Amino acid sequence: MLAKRIIPCLDVKDGQTVKGTKFVGLRQAGDPVELGRIYSEQGADELVFLDITASHDGRKTFASMVERVASQLNIPFTVGGGINELADVERMLSAGADKVSINSAALSRPQLIDEIARHYGSQVCVVAIDAHQEHNAQWQCYIHGGRVPVGKDLFQWAHEAQERGAGEILFTSMDHDGVKQGFANDALRRLSDQLTIPIIASGGAGEMSHFRDAFRDGHADAALAASVFHFGEISIPDLKAYLKRENINVRS
Amino acid sequence: MDIAIIDYGAGNVGSVIRALQRLGVNPLLTSDAERIAKADKVLFPGQGEARHAMQQLRRSGLDKVITSLRQPILGICIGQQLMCRHSEEGDTPCLGIFDTPVLRFQPQHHQDKVPHMGWNALTNISASPLLRGIDEGEYVFFVHSYYVPTCPWTTAQTNYILPFSAALQRDNFHATQFHPEKSGSVGERILSNFLDL
Numbered sequence: 001m002l003a004k005r006i007i008p009c010l011d012v013k014d015g016q017t018v019k020g021t022k023f024v025g026l027r028q029a030g031d032p033v034e035l036g037r038i039y040s041e042q043g044a045d046e047l048v049f050l051d052i053t054a055s056h057d058g059r060k061t062f063a064s065m066v067e068r069v070a071s072q073l074n075i076p077f078t079v080g081g082g083i084n085e086l087a088d089v090e091r092m093l094s095a096g097a098d099k100v101s102i103n104s105a106a107l108s109r110p111q112l113i114d115e116i117a118r119h120y121g122s123q124v125c126v127v128a129i130d131a132h133q134e135h136n137a138q139w140q141c142y143i144h145g146g147r148v149p150v151g152k153d154l155f156q157w158a159h160e161a162q163e164r165g166a167g168e169i170l171f172t173s174m175d176h177d178g179v180k181q182g183f184a185n186d187a188l189r190r191l192s193d194q195l196t197i198p199i200i201a202s203g204g205a206g207e208m209s210h211f212r213d214a215f216r217d218g219h220a221d222a223a224l225a226a227s228v229f230h231f232g233e234i235s236i237p238d239l240k241a242y243l244k245r246e247n248i249n250v251r252s
Numbered sequence: 253m254d255i256a257i258i259d260y261g262a263g264n265v266g267s268v269i270r271a272l273q274r275l276g277v278n279p280l281l282t283s284d285a286e287r288i289a290k291a292d293k294v295l296f297p298g299q300g301e302a303r304h305a306m307q308q309l310r311r312s313g314l315d316k317v318i319t320s321l322r323q324p325i326l327g328i329c330i331g332q333q334l335m336c337r338h339s340e341e342g343d344t345p346c347l348g349i350f351d352t353p354v355l356r357f358q359p360q361h362h363q364d365k366v367p368h369m370g371w372n373a374l375t376n377i378s379a380s381p382l383l384r385g386i387d388e389g390e391y392v393f394f395v396h397s398y399y400v401p402t403c404p405w406t407t408a409q410t411n412y413i414l415p416f417s418a419a420l421q422r423d424n425f426h427a428t429q430f431h432p433e434k435s436g437s438v439g440e441r442i443l444s445n446f447l448d449l
Contacts, residue, residue, distance in 0.1 A: 002412055003371040003391060040436070045371055071270050076393060076434045096266055098434065120264075121299055123367060123395045167367070196365055221365065251371040251391040 003251040004215045004243070005045035005222035006236060007200065008229045010035060012081075013052050015061035017230075033068045039229070040075050042236040045251055047073070048101065048170075048224060051081030063095050070096020078126055086115050093120060101170060103128040104143035107150050107157070110164060117165025126200070127166040129154060131187070132174040139187055146174045154187065155194060162197050169195065170224065172202040180206025180228070188218030200224050208234055208242045215248050253447065255279040256291035258318070260308045262298030262330060271433035275444055285317045293324050293447065296331035297433075302354070302398070303342030305330055319347055324424050324449040326382070332420060332427035333398055341398050349425050352403040357413050367397040368412045372430075380407035380421045382428075384445050390438045392418070392430040400429065 011018040016030040036047050049069065051062040059082055066079055079092050080101030089100050106112050106127055116125040130146045131139045131154040139154035158169050171191055173184035183204040192199045198221035201214040205225035214220045228234040240250045255272060257265055259281045272279045272295075279295065280287065288294055296318065298305060309315040318325065318335075327335045334346045339354035346354070357366045371391040377383050386408075399416040402409055410418040410429070420427040426446065432439035 001373065002368065005370050070267065074271060074274070074434065074436050074440060093264055094266070096270065098267065123299070123369065193362060198365055198369055221370065
């Protein structure tokens with residue numbers, strides 16, 4: 001049976017991970033390559049590295065980090081942040097990334113999804129969507145780190161992304177992100193049941209039961225989290241043992 | 253050891269190169285028939301669309317090189333599919349090393365998403381030397397929309413929508429539908445087994 005995936009996400013700025021961690025014994029505490037390796041050894045199924053650098057030099061540092069990750073890591077990994085055109089995708093893939101995650105750029109110019117799918121295959125193209133539930137209960141898409149609404153409905157946009165050739169949807173509920181009260185399972189379930197491509201749940205993990213609920217109630221194919229892993233609140237081996245006990249199929 | 257990776261312009265083969273480098277060998281990425289023919293071992297990876305990939309192989313004459321190889325060769329993902337008789341993808345005649353068709357997954361339930369993407373278990377593992385030391389139920393990483401049905405050359409199965417061939421072998425011809433280069437320590441073991449053949 002296909003396993004549900006657990007995906008730690010690392011925010012990288014100028015080549016260093018930004019959020020603190022409780023990992024001990026690291027050669028270099030903020031080294032994303034080292035952190036990625038540790039997560040991989042602990043049983044992470046994939047990794048996401050998000051470049052939150054703004055400067056041009058920082059972007060170059062990120063590309064060289066991707067090369068180091070690729071040379072050391074034997075599981076799939078996705079990179080996101082600052083990918084605006086096909087040349088950015090090309091640079092990341094040739095540095096060794098398996099997939100790229102695009103967000104604002106795809107909403108600004110949806111054709112980018114078609115281009116990536118045509119040039120590199122759908123499996124390379126993860127479309128990340130940040131959405132917020134408005135007072136009228138509608139889920140509205142936002143860009144630029146959740147600051148700017150774009151007047152597009154989450155479900156319509158996810159459908160369009162799939163039709164254009166997205167390989168996966170990474171859905172972050174802005175209402176749940178950082179609150180640690182669980183994922184947006186109702187919206188996740190609607191997405192997952194309406195689409196034929198895998199859905200990655202993001203935003204809201206605080207306890208192990210939240211992952212179970214995203215899989216069981218939200219029908220997510222994968223769940224992504226950052227701080228609960230980085231701060232050692234939840235360890236991946238414990239999480240996987242728990243999910244197994246809860247009859248969720250995970251890779252051991 | 254002289255390891256050749258067949259270069260036919262099909263997708264990103266960087267991860268296969270890096271996985272071999274982690275095992276201490278430096279493979280040569282080449283489309284040169286002579287270099288491929290005299291390599292100790294040959295890898296035939298790739299991603300992409302079957303019809304286009306077969307066109308590339310025929311145009312360069314690599315189709316005949318591959319079928320005439322006597323040393324161990326490992327097809328990965330689309331490489332495995334191209335080693336079969338025919339693919340439903342683009343109604344494409346393939347190399348015919350394994351006399352079986354390649355079919356598209358037909359979802360039976362709503363939760364059956366295509367492509368089959370992620371980690372899934374190997375079952376019914378046979379005594380193929382490529383899979384030495386791999387236990388029943390170990391997980392490997394898949395990304396594909398087409399599959400090889402179980403057939404006389406199946407050496408391991410995986411269940412997704414239906415049981416299909418996760419690995420194949422006929423004499424010196426080995427193939428995996430999954431990506432050993434992205435399958436953690438299990439994949440590393442399989443690549444290392446291949447280098448030991």
